[in-house]
Structures are given as C-alpha cells and as structure tokens.
Amino acid sequence: MDVLFRNVKELVELAESRNMLISDIMIEQEMNITGRSREEIIAQMDNNLTVMEQAVERGLNGVQSVTGLTGGDAVLLQNYIAKGNSLSGDLLLDAVSKAVATNEVNAAMGTICATPTAGSAGVVPGTLFAVKNKLNPTREQMINYLFTSGAFGFVVANNAMISGAAGGCQAEVGSASAMAAAAIVEMAGGTPAQSAEAFAITLKNMLGLVCDPVAGLVEVPCVKRNAMGAANSLVAADMALAGVTSRIPCDEVIGAMFRIGQAMSPNLKETARGGLAATPTGKAIAARIFGGTA
Amino acid sequence: MKFTSVFDIIGPVMIGPSSSHTAGAARIGRVARDLFGRQPKWAKIHLYGSFAETYRGHGTDVAIVGGLLDYDTFDERIKTSFQLAKEAGLEFEFITETANKEHPNTARIVLGDDSGEMSVEGISIGGGKIEISEVNGFKLRLTGGMPAILVVHDDRAGCIANVANTLAMHHVNIGHMEVSRIERGQTALMVIEVDQNIDEKILHQISLIPHITKVSKINN
Numbered sequence: 001m002d003v004l005f006r007n008v009k010e011l012v013e014l015a016e017s018r019n020m021l022i023s024d025i026m027i028e029q030e031m032n033i034t035g036r037s038r039e040e041i042i043a044q045m046d047n048n049l050t051v052m053e054q055a056v057e058r059g060l061n062g063v064q065s066v067t068g069l070t071g072g073d074a075v076l077l078q079n080y081i082a083k084g085n086s087l088s089g090d091l092l093l094d095a096v097s098k099a100v101a102t103n104e105v106n107a108a109m110g111t112i113c114a115t116p117t118a119g120s121a122g123v124v125p126g127t128l129f130a131v132k133n134k135l136n137p138t139r140e141q142m143i144n145y146l147f148t149s150g151a152f153g154f155v156v157a158n159n160a161m162i163s164g165a166a167g168g169c170q171a172e173v174g175s176a177s178a179m180a181a182a183a184i185v186e187m188a189g190g191t192p193a194q195s196a197e198a199f200a201i202t203l204k205n206m207l208g209l210v211c212d213p214v215a216g217l218v219e220v221p222c223v224k225r226n227a228m229g230a231a232n233s234l235v236a237a238d239m240a241l242a243g244v245t246s247r248i249p250c251d252e253v254i255g256a257m258f259r260i261g262q263a264m265s266p267n268l269k270e271t272a273r274g275g276l277a278a279t280p281t282g283k284a285i286a287a288r289i290f291g292g293t294a
Numbered sequence: 295m296k297f298t299s300v301f302d303i304i305g306p307v308m309i310g311p312s313s314s315h316t317a318g319a320a321r322i323g324r325v326a327r328d329l330f331g332r333q334p335k336w337a338k339i340h341l342y343g344s345f346a347e348t349y350r351g352h353g354t355d356v357a358i359v360g361g362l363l364d365y366d367t368f369d370e371r372i373k374t375s376f377q378l379a380k381e382a383g384l385e386f387e388f389i390t391e392t393a394n395k396e397h398p399n400t401a402r403i404v405l406g407d408d409s410g411e412m413s414v415e416g417i418s419i420g421g422g423k424i425e426i427s428e429v430n431g432f433k434l435r436l437t438g439g440m441p442a443i444l445v446v447h448d449d450r451a452g453c454i455a456n457v458a459n460t461l462a463m464h465h466v467n468i469g470h471m472e473v474s475r476i477e478r479g480q481t482a483l484m485v486i487e488v489d490q491n492i493d494e495k496i497l498h499q500i501s502l503i504p505h506i507t508k509v510s511k512i513n514n
Contacts, residue, residue, distance in 0.1 A: 033298050034299060045304065113307050115303070116302075117314065118308060118311055118312050150304040153304070154302075163419065165344040165420070216348025216349075218352065269398065271348065273347070
C-alpha cells in the first residue's frame with residue numbers, strides 16, 4: 001500500500017496542497033498501509049491517550065522506583081507551581097512536571113505509552129496535558145496531537161533512528177521533543193510549515209545528546225532529560241509560531257542527527273559505559289545496586 | 295521502511311522502563327514461543343551488546359521470560375515473571391555474551407522441551423519494534439508485525455509452489471516471502487508473511503506436503 005510521505009518536506013507539501021492537518025495525513029496513511037478503518041485507528045489512539053492520562057495522574061500522586069533513584073519530583077514541581085512564584089512560567093513548569101510524572105511511572109515499571117520510546121515517554125504527554133489547560137482542545141484535537149507527533153516520529157524512525165542504543169539520547173528525547181513541538185504548533189493553530197520549523201529548531205538544540213544512563217537504568221538522567229525536552233519543545237513551538245524559521249531544513253537536521261548518532265561512541269549509546277554513568281557517583285550507584293559488577 | 299505504522303511511534307502501551315529493552319525484549323520472547331508452538335520447558339537466553347550490559351536495570355530478563363510465557367508488552371505479570379515461570383515449569387538461564395553483533399540489542403533464545411528444541415535470534419530496533427534475524431541457523435528478517443508462517447523443508451524443486459498452492463486454495467494472500475538455505479540440496483526455510491492469521495487446519499495441511507519437515511506460525 002502507498003506511503004504518502006517519506007520525509008518532512010513531502011509531509012508539509014501534502015498537508016498544505018490539500019489544505020489538511022498533518023494529523024489527517026497521518027491517519028490517511030495509516031488507513032492505506034494497514035487497511036484498518038478510520039474508526040479503529042482513532043479508537044486505538046484514544047486508548048493510548050487514556051494510558052498517558054493515567055500515567056500522568058499516577059506520577060502526580062507520587063511514585064518511587066525500586067532503586068529509589070527517581071520519583072517524587074513531579075510532586076515537588078506541582079507544589080512549587082501552586083505557590084505562584086515560578087520564574088519560567090506555570091504552563092512550562094506544568095509540562096515539565098507532567099513529563100517527569102510519566103517518566104517516574106515508567107522507571108517504577110508502571111504502565112506507559114512509548115512516544116516514541118519508553119525512556120522518552122514523558123515529553124509528548126507532558127506538553128499535551130499542560131498546553132491543554134491553555135488551549136482547551138476537544139478530545140479529537142488531543143488525539144490529533146498524537147497523530148501529528150507520530151507523523152514526524154515516523155519520518156525520524158525511518159530516516160534516522162529513535163533508540164538510544166542506535167543513536168544516543170538525541171534520537172530518543174531529541175526526537176520526542178521535536179515531535180511534541182510540531183504537535184503543539186498544530187494545536188495552537190500554526191501551519192504545517194511552522195510545525196516543521198518547530199521540529200527542526202528543537203532537534204537542532206538536542207543534537208549530540210548522548211545516552212549515558214547510570215547503572216543502565218532508565219532513571220538518571222532520563223527523567224530530567226524528559227523535563228528539559230518538554231521545556232525545549234514549548235519554547236521552540238513559540239519561536240515557530242512567532243515566525244522564526246530554521247536556516248537548516250528539517251530533513252537535513254534529521255540527516256545530521258543520523259550521522260551524529262552513527263559517529264557516536266558505543267560507550268555513549270545506552271551501554272552505561274560512558275558519560276554520567278562513568279562518573280564516580282554514577283559508578284558508585286551502579287555498585288550499590290548491582291554489587292559492583294555493572 | 296522499518297517503521298510502517300503510527301503505533302510503532304505512539305506506542306506500544308507497555309510496562310516500563312524501556313521500549314527497546316523491556317517491550318522489545320518481551321516481544322522477542324513471545325515470538326520465540328509462538329514459533330516453538332507451545333510453552334517451552336527450558337530456555338537458554340543469550341544476550342549481546344547493550345542487552346548484555348544493561349539487562350538487569352531494564353527488566354530485559356523478566357520481559358523475555360514474560361514473553362516466553364506469552365505475555366504482551368502491557369501485561370503486569372511481566373514484573374513477576376520469574377516466579378510465574380517457576381510455577382509454570384519453565385526453567386531459564388541467562389548468558390551474557392561479549393561477541394559483537396550487527397545490532398546492539400540482540401538476544402538469542404534456545405528453547406525446548408522433551409520433544410524438540412529451537413533457536414531464535416531477535417533484535418530490538420527501537421520503540422518496541424523487533425525483527426527476528428535468525429531461526430535454527432537460517433538468516434531471515436521477520437518483523438512479527440504481520441502474521442507469518444515458517445516452513446522448514448528439503449531443498450527440492452516444487453516445495454515452494456506446493457506451499458503457495460495450499461495457501462491459495464484457502465484464499466490466503468502472501469504479503470512477503472523469503473527463502474533461505476544453509477547449503478544447496480539440504481534443508482531450506484520459507485518465511486511467508488500473510489495478511490491474516492492462519493488456522494491450525496491449514497498449517498496441518500502444509501505439514502503433510504512431501505519434503506516439508508516443520509511448520510510454525512506467528513499470529514498477530
């Protein structure tokens with residue numbers, strides 16, 4: 001069956017020439033490829049949205065991972081926002097806390113929806129449930145947010161990579177953040193081209209980010225990388241909506257990410273041999289958890 | 295194109311913490327069990343690359359064992375799969391390998407019971423997506439995203455046509471097909487991806503075709 005787009009340029013051109021949303025194009029392609037009905041596809045995404053909602057809620061109530069390395073920061077952030085003195089803004093911090101909430105649940109072996117991966121599962125729902133309070137979207141628009149994120153993620157996954165083991169954190173949280181930025185723009189009423197700009201601006205600023213999990217666990221620094229990824233995507237979305245454009249086209253940024261990922265040392269690709277994992281404290285944590293062999 | 299569905303990107307719904315090391319691992323285990331055709335009594339699980347380095351922290355071990363018990367990626371029982379395996383009479387052993395594989399997240403599962411054994415190698419390519427790269431020494435590429443039939447047969451003329459004819463008789467459409475052999479004139483393997491789940495009756499019929507030695511399937 002026919003693939004409608006293979007890169008961001010084709011995706012944007014198609015959406016603009018047909019005067020459709022990127023989410024619409026994604027749904028149509030999914031129907032083409034899988035032969036499933038629109039209703040079935042939307043119902044599955046609706047279910048994924050529910051899983052995300054429940055994970056955020058669970059995280060905001062406070063969770064702890066088995067190791068005790070992560071958990072509870074989402075609660076700290078919400079309490080801080082409630083005091084009304086946040087410097088970076090309530091919406092941005094709300095997104096950060098909800099991204100953290102999701103990843104804390106993930107680290108505690110709770111149920112989440114990978115977006116695109118589990119280690120980067122916080123950014124897309126975190127930003128969605130924060131932006132929701134400002135834009136008051138319908139349920140359908142929230143589902144579309146996920147299809148738009150998915151459309152961009154589809155391009156990255158096929159033209160570069162989305163796993164830390166293959167391309168470092170830039171491929172995981174970098175991709176997730178860029179996907180979220182594109183979806184925020186669409187929900188805020190921006191054009192498909194502006195979604196692509198937001199994607200490019202976000203990913204450019206996360207290029208080179210390594211995957212260096214302490215003790216090999218999806219905890220440190222993964223939870224905080226999702227926090228900052230969410231902040232990155234909101235700022236980039238605002239920049240694109242303001243009319244700022246990327247000098248390097250979106251697809252070329254994805255190409256750069258791919259080549260950087262290939263050039264990255266295996267020590268920095270989810271093997272827990274380099275970066276933060278190899279710091280004295282990182283090694284001490286690994287020794288405490290695994291008895292010195294990790 | 296490795297990723298074909300939007301749900302490869304927004305999904306799967308899964309037990310944390312890692313899509314490649316937990317969800318992907320569970321799927322490799324589950325496909326191995328599917329191919330074996332029944333619950334194995336024992337499994338030797340060889341881990342390579344990043345899987346070998348970080349499997350404990352990611353729950354790769356409980357996920358693969360959960361997969362061998364037929365659990366899906368979102369099944370809460372994954373967390374206690376070691377205990378549940380014991381109760382189900384499945385013995386398992388993990389072996390960390392130092393050899394470099396083409397892909398960093400590779401697992402080779404040798405599984406069996408009193409009436410046979412099988413070796414399945416799978417790779418977790420990101421976001422919970424997997425590929426089966428080897429079965430009983432045959433190189434292949436199978437995503438597990440589509441229902442598929444694997445047919446081990448003698449490397450003789452007519453085998454492929456006979457299998458294809460049987461499928462055609464039952465109106466089963468072949469989406470993708472690969473044939474490989476280790477040595478000319480010896481044993482060969484057909485990997486056939488189809489559009490719908492195949493029922494046991496058709497599998498049985500294929501197994502009766504001359505020169506067919508083994509038939510297994512993956513449902514979706």
